[in-house]
Amino acid sequence: xxxxxxxxxxxxxxxxxxxxxxxxxxxxxxxxxxxxxxxxxxxxxxxxxxxxxxxxxxxxxxxxxxxxxxxxxxxxxxxxxxxxxxxxxxxxxxxxxxxxxxxxxxxxxxxxxxxxxxxxxxxxxxxxxxxxxxxxxxxxxxxxxxxxxxxxxxxxxxxxxxxxxxxxxxxxxxxxxxxxxxxxxxxxxxxxxxxxxxxxxxxxxxxxxxxxxxxxxxxxxxxxxxxxxxxxxxxxxxxxxxxxxxxxxxxxxxxxxxxxxxxxxxxxxxxxxxxxxxxxxxxxxxxxxxxxxxxxxxxxxxxxxxxxxxx
Numbered sequence: 001x002x003x004x005x006x007x008x009x010x011x012x013x014x015x016x017x018x019x020x021x022x023x024x025x026x027x028x029x030x031x032x033x034x035x036x037x038x039x040x041x042x043x044x045x046x047x048x049x050x051x052x053x054x055x056x057x058x059x060x061x062x063x064x065x066x067x068x069x070x071x072x073x074x075x076x077x078x079x080x081x082x083x084x085x086x087x088x089x090x091x092x093x094x095x096x097x098x099x100x101x102x103x104x105x106x107x108x109x110x111x112x113x114x115x116x117x118x119x120x121x122x123x124x125x126x127x128x129x130x131x132x133x134x135x136x137x138x139x140x141x142x143x144x145x146x147x148x149x150x151x152x153x154x155x156x157x158x159x160x161x162x163x164x165x166x167x168x169x170x171x172x173x174x175x176x177x178x179x180x181x182x183x184x185x186x187x188x189x190x191x192x193x194x195x196x197x198x199x200x201x202x203x204x205x206x207x208x209x210x211x212x213x214x215x216x217x218x219x220x221x222x223x224x225x226x227x228x229x230x231x232x233x234x235x236x237x238x239x240x241x242x243x244x245x246x247x248x249x250x251x252x253x254x255x256x257x258x259x260x261x262x263x264x265x266x267x268x269x270x271x272x273x274x275x276x277x278x279x280x281x282x283x284x285x286x287x288x289x290x291x292x293x294x295x296x297x298x299x300x301x302x303x304x305x306x307x308x309x310x311x
Contacts, residue, residue: 079117
């Protein structure tokens with residue numbers, strides 16, 4: 001029950017017409033409502049998070065979870081930049097813009113996805129989507145000016161920025177680096193699954209390189225592990241193991257060195273092979289041209305001999 005002043009009690013609880021109006025605490029109450037988890041008129045606090053979200057991973061999901069849990073009642077809008085903007089200011093992505101939009105729609109923390117999000121937020125964009133706060137990690141990100149200005153500088157100045165924390169150990173760049181590091185293994189895996197070298201953008205020489213390297217490694221592993229699969233009763237097992245060790249010692253390489261140098265050896269062989277093939281091709285062309293030249297010369301000489309002499 002609301003409190004009533006003594007003066008109002010004497011007047012039957014009705015306010016005096018000449019009473020001073022209550023002070024306007026609208027803005028203060030609005031801030032209190034946002035802190036309590038409502039954005040005014042009992043609506044949720046509208047929090048906006050943006051990004052590229054290429055190869056959507058759990059680091060992205062955790063950042064969005066933090067944004068969603070900033071307030072007890074949050075409506076999370078997630079903006080995702082299109083391919084044109086991303087290629088211009090960040091670089092090529094693995095996933096297309098439609099794939100990145102769809103990945104976000106399947107994240108349980110996201111209430112709404114805003115495609116074609118701007119690279120730099122403006123007051124007009126904030127007003128259009130009724131954004132109360134913008135959530136992102138605190139690292140500076142360059143805007144479109146080329147002057148290394150923070151893309152979230154404007155949001156921070158107007159007091160609408162909320163910091164989230166990055167997840168260590170995972171990022172889109174890290175995932176791409178893992179793939180590049182083990183590139184040959186992933187190409188071999190996809191070749192084994194039925195992809196052609198043209199599907200993978202691999203040249204014939206590269207495909208041959210990978211196949212020979214893979215075969216070399218398998219043979220090396222089979223030879224070095226053969227003794228482990230032999231029956232214990234096999235009388236020559238110890239002798240066989242000793243011979244393998246002698247071969248490795250003679251070559252000056254152990255098992256790990258064999259595998260580590262396999263790529264280099266095969267690449268060197270292919271390089272020499274290509275060089276010899278090129279030399280052979282050149283020699284064959286030269287021989288053919290030489291013979292054609294001789295035949296042409298003989299034909300011309302024969303024509304001169306057969307031509308009648310005019311008196």
